[in-house]
Amino acid sequence: MKITEVRAYAHTLPRVGDYTMSTSSVGDPDSTILEIVTDSGLTGWGEACPAGPSYQPANAFTIRAALELIGPSLIGIDPRQIGLVRRSIDRAVNGSPEAKAMVDIACWDLTGKAYGARICDLLGGPQADTVPTYHVVGIGTAHEAAASAHDLQSQGHTKLQLKAGGRHIDEDIDSIRAVTNVIRPHVDLFVDVNRGWTVEEVIQVSNACADLRFSIEQPCNTYVECARAKPHLRHPLLLDESAVDLMTISAAISSGVANGFGMKLTRIGGISGMRAVRDLCEATHTPTSFDDSWGGDIIAAACVHIGSTMTEKLSRGVWIADPYIDGHYDADNGPRIEHGRIAVPREPGLGLSIPDGFFGAPIASY
Ligand code: 0XW
Numbered sequence: 001m002k003i004t005e006v007r008a009y010a011h012t013l014p015r016v017g018d019y020t021m022s023t024s025s026v027g028d029p030d031s032t033i034l035e036i037v038t039d040s041g042l043t044g045w046g047e048a049c050p051a052g053p054s055y056q057p058a059n060a061f062t063i064r065a066a067l068e069l070i071g072p073s074l075i076g077i078d079p080r081q082i083g084l085v086r087r088s089i090d091r092a093v094n095g096s097p098e099a100k101a102m103v104d105i106a107c108w109d110l111t112g113k114a115y116g117a118r119i120c121d122l123l124g125g126p127q128a129d130t131v132p133t134y135h136v137v138g139i140g141t142a143h144e145a146a147a148s149a150h151d152l153q154s155q156g157h158t159k160l161q162l163k164a165g166g167r168h169i170d171e172d173i174d175s176i177r178a179v180t181n182v183i184r185p186h187v188d189l190f191v192d193v194n195r196g197w198t199v200e201e202v203i204q205v206s207n208a209c210a211d212l213r214f215s216i217e218q219p220c221n222t223y224v225e226c227a228r229a230k231p232h233l234r235h236p237l238l239l240d241e242s243a244v245d246l247m248t249i250s251a252a253i254s255s256g257v258a259n260g261f262g263m264k265l266t267r268i269g270g271i272s273g274m275r276a277v278r279d280l281c282e283a284t285h286t287p288t289s290f291d292d293s294w295g296g297d298i299i300a301a302a303c304v305h306i307g308s309t310m311t312e313k314l315s316r317g318v319w320i321a322d323p324y325i326d327g328h329y330d331a332d333n334g335p336r337i338e339h340g341r342i343a344v345p346r347e348p349g350l351g352l353s354i355p356d357g358f359f360g361a362p363i364a365s366y
């Protein structure tokens with residue numbers, strides 16, 4: 001099997017409802033879709049969709065610019081040789097993890113389709129037919145947060161992520177208290193600040209809520225700030241945006257800075273990179289989630305496949321943007337949340353059948 005063409009598409013995801021974090025809001029998510037065509041007639045799909053232009057170092061335009069260099073380097077390569085593919089694109093461009101992750105996911109899709117196996121089966125096999133997810137409770141008044149948490153638990157959610165930051169910490173403390181007042185037994189709560197607090201603020205919030213059970217995710221902007229705060233916290237600390245590579249992740253585990261992670265596949269190198277994080281977390285009994293910033297069925301399926309292979313006790317859940325998107329790329333097999341869980345796709349590769357022409361004309365072809 002050889003790669004004969006690489007196509008890139010731009011796809012604006014129809015958003016349902018608002019989604020605001022401490023330092024940014026999602027806006028109209030501009031997803032980049034990658035289609036890798038082979039001489040076997042099989043094609044593979046990848047996707048990368050930042051949560052708005054200011055959430056992370058990459059945006060739709062930088063991702064597409066990187067493809068200008070990556071695309072041509074793929075022609076003639078066997079996509080099943082994912083290690084060779086990685087070395088080729090690393091020679092083509094430095095950095096650009098989101099664009100490279102798209103290639104990785106598309107190659108895993110092609111490999112599964114070529115061998116008639118689901119990606120999760122190629123990764124060691126799913127722990128169950130469904131995976132746990134977590135649902136966000138947005139930034140709002142304490143009453144709104146409590147009402148949302150109540151409703152989500154009634155829908156079967158057992159993992160809640162309360163967004164915080166971007167305002168005085170007294171408002172966050174009020175929301176944390178209001179939500180913990182309605183949290184039911186066996187429901188896990190974590191407060192995700194998306195880098196919005198200072199070291200002083202996270203210490204103050206943790207002390208003010210010392211009597212409450214929750215974890216704190218990415219309170220401060222940098223790894224150094226989170227590490228500086230950690231010894232003073234009364235709550236477990238989770239890293240997300242600062243967990244940028246395996247060296248940082250392993251250092252955070254061995255130093256005791258991180259008690260767990262919120263991981264994004266396109267930040268860490270796609271399915272292949274997330275597999276390495278999974279194995280490190282399994283070996284060190286460190287919980288992690290399997291997420292991405294935003295995106296549709298393609299990135300959602302990739303997260304579900306790798307997330308399904310993690311020991312459930314160590315899985316913090318698989319987050320997908322489905323509740324905030326109107327529609328699917330694959331109406332039948334696109335991942336969706338039911339009673340707090342997501343079904344693992346059943347068909348080979350990613351398990352998606354995307355209709356021809358769904359994304360319109362390519363914006364680029366290599
Ligand atoms: C909840 N997410 C995975 C989706 C948004 O991109 C933010 C992110 C997070 O946990 O930071």
Ligand code: MG
Nearest residue numbers: 192217240262
């Ligand atoms: Mg997070």
